[in-house]
Amino acid sequence: MGRVEWTRLSGDDVEEVLAILISREHPRAERIRPSRGDGGIDILLPLDDGTFRVFQAKKFTENLTTSQKRQIKESFDRLVSYTSSRGMQVANWSLVTPLDRTKENLEWLESVTSEADFDVDWLGRPYVEGLASKYPEVIDYYLRDGKERLEAAVSSLTSLLRLHAGSSGGPSDAYQASDSIATLHVLHEEINRYDPHYRYDVAVESETTPSHQLDLPGLVCSVQQSDGKSRVTVRVIARFADAVHVRPIPLSVKIRAEKGSELETAMEDFGSFGTPITVPPENVNVSLDLPGGLGVSDSAGEFSILMPKPNSSIPLQCSILDPEGAALAETEIVFHTRTHGSAGAEVYGSEEGGVFDMKLRLVFPNQLSHINVQPQNFSGRKLESVLPGLRFLAECQSPNRLRIVDPLAGTQAALGGLGGGSTGDIAMICECVENLITLQRAAKRRIPAPDFTTVRVEDSLDWSRAARLVRGETVNITWSDIKVNVIPGHEGELGDQFPGALLLRYPLTVRVSGVDYDLGLCQFWTPAAQIRRHNGKPVIEDGKAIVEPMDGANGVLRMVAPLEAPHSN
Incomplete structure (x- = not known):
């Protein structure tokens, strides 16, 4: 790759390419869009110790003028003011320019940043050229003909696959498994050569192999195609955290739902509260501009918006109150996932003993409108740890109410009524666990919680009689x-x-x-x-x-x- 002629590029092109190169070198970095409140930060890199490294990319390619020095100093001063007012700890501030620094330049930068309580350095032309050599696809894509090369690579791959699919020969020329290895290596190298934003992993499996999604860092989407015999999966993975902003993925979804249908209700819940939804193929048309030529236009297919990944762990004390306000049972629930909509939110949590999961629907500002409790299999857990959750479930019915309290602040977070329904089975399981705890003390051995889906009535009666004795x-x-x-x-x-x-x-x-x-x-x-x-x-x-x-x-x-x-x- 030839040397980049930075002086011939526009200022916007220089800063765009610098930002992409830095993001490729530091995939966790976040690019801050220019605004009046950006605090003089172009790229923010969180470090493992809770501090930050800040990169300030400047388009200056020749010896600094007075105006350019003033711009650098203003960016630095805004950074100091912004971070100090927000309690951000900066470990390092790096000025990045495709400029050969002079001794006078370095002395000037040292003089204007001398009072900083963090490290300051200037990464000049050698650093920038090093990144350009390390990530040549960035230079090709933004400054040369990389976009056209990417499209040509996709086209050549299609021809390559057709060539192998259409090849034929006698028995001695039969295509063997070992023959595919070199082809797959070439395929993977080709599709990953030109795109600076995403990389692509390809897997070919039998259609009978269970399909599953991997929780890969940076995974943006997976595209699957099947011919009824085999299934090809292409996973699109962001090369750096800011890739989805630099090269966004527009999505257009048209959903048809009959009035009064379950799908219409599900769509309303999604719009109002962000409730996860799955739309069958016959009710949806999707247009998706995926990178790598993998997009679709006005295509039918199942469309799902899944539960987001857990984004926090907030333990809250939950109590069941009788109509007079007396506490009947309480346990701690760790709320870990939240969805949002136009009318409110849904919050998902798990009881600390693993006895049940809970979903709360909140109407803004903080009104509790719906409660859903789903019992879980807690077999094998300590009996003492599951008892509070079972007692909670046994009382979780009308006319009782649910109260949620922040145990640290001591403030009430929500209060709402409970629906009807029988808790008879839970009450019997709760009694069994209480009896088993008694027997555990007598046996002086820990008794793991049994799988109550397999416990016979005769077993529970034996445990009850032994506990009484x-x-x-x-x-x-x-x-x-x-x-x-x-x-x-x-x-x-x-x-x-x-x-x-x-x-x-x-x-x-x-x-x-x-x-x-x-x-x-x-x-x-x-x-x-x-x-x-x-x-x-x-x-x-x-x-x-x-x-x-x-x-x-x-x-x-x-x-x-x-x-x-x-x-x-």
């Missing part, structure tokens, strides 16, 4: 038979013991998610029991006698302390 309650039960051990050779003594009362002690265990937990020693007692007999003889099976209730006598269960060894005198 652990809490010290006496539990009356009906029973049908019990097998008791018989000492070999002592079968005849059973007649002396029965009928009569029966007292047994045994280890009490419960099973949760396929794991057994030992809770301690349990005692069974019944006042009247008898031996099952056959032809007048006790029934003995595997060394055990079968004992049955007498006259419908119930049994009584309670936990007992481990038997103590007798004291020695």
Whole structure:
């Protein structure tokens, strides 16, 4: 690439190219559009320590005049005033010009910036030429015939693909997988050679391969085409943060919705609150001016506006109040995503224990108009962490109300009524978790929250009875038979013991998610029991006698302390 003749370029072209080159070198940099409030900042680069580096690009290509010096000083003075008034910490200010600096120039810049509390440097012609050599596509695109080359590259790629698609030969010339590697390398290099704003990644997959979107840094869009057998995906990725402003992507969408249809309601919600929306292909026409010749004009296709990425983490205390204002339950919800529309906003959050997600619809200025709660699968989590969320859900119904408070400021953020609906299942799950926490203490082992979609009614009843026993309650039960051990050779003594009362002690265990937990020693007692007999003889099976209730006598269960060894005198 030949040397750039900066002196022959207009001032606007020089500053435009300088800004693009700096942005390519520092992709995180943000270009500040010229305005009365730009604070003398052309390009702002955030640094990892929270400070900023500022670049001031100037079009000066020959030795500085008095007027040009005055412009530089004014930009610097505006920067100092702007950043100090806003508490911005500047680490470095760089003046960038395609000008060979002189000793006198550097001495002058040092004199006018001597009171700065940040570093100041002047990046002159060597720096600019170095960037131009490193990113020649920027120079080609803006100062030469790069735009035409980009269009020619797209056209030549189409011809290349057609050539391979139409090639044929005998069995010895069969196209193999290894043959495609060189072609794909050439394809990728060609489409990324001329565009200074975006790069393009291409993937070819079987149509049966699940389609997915990658969360790539700088990803602007993905374009997919299918012939029913294979799918080609082209991902358009910004080379620097400001690319979408330098080379914007105009989008025109025409949507047809029948009056009174669900689509019309969804569109109204999007316009009013920014609610995500998906429009089926038969209802939409799209014109999209994508870079790289990938755009479409007046084309049908599914159109979606998805949920934005989480942009904050704001923990708020949420309480359920009864009609008199007394708190019934509370938990913390971390709100992380927000959409906006003409009438209000929607705010999305997740309960801290992972029990549910919540969506709030707010009508400006801050009126709570709609609440949607979606339970989540919290299996495997700590029982104590999910209990507040379950108690919250169990009370989340009319006529109760929701109150949201900023825990740091102590101010109420919102207050609104709750809709109707049954919370019976949640109340039963909440009771199960409370029982399991009791059993966890007795077992002295952590019990992870089970998957309640697979828990049987019998399981919950077993946990409830065991929790009552652990809490010290006496539990009356009906029973049908019990097998008791018989000492070999002592079968005849059973007649002396029965009928009569029966007292047994045994280890009490419960099973949760396929794991057994030992809770301690349990005692069974019944006042009247008898031996099952056959032809007048006790029934003995595997060394055990079968004992049955007498006259419908119930049994009584309670936990007992481990038997103590007798004291020695």
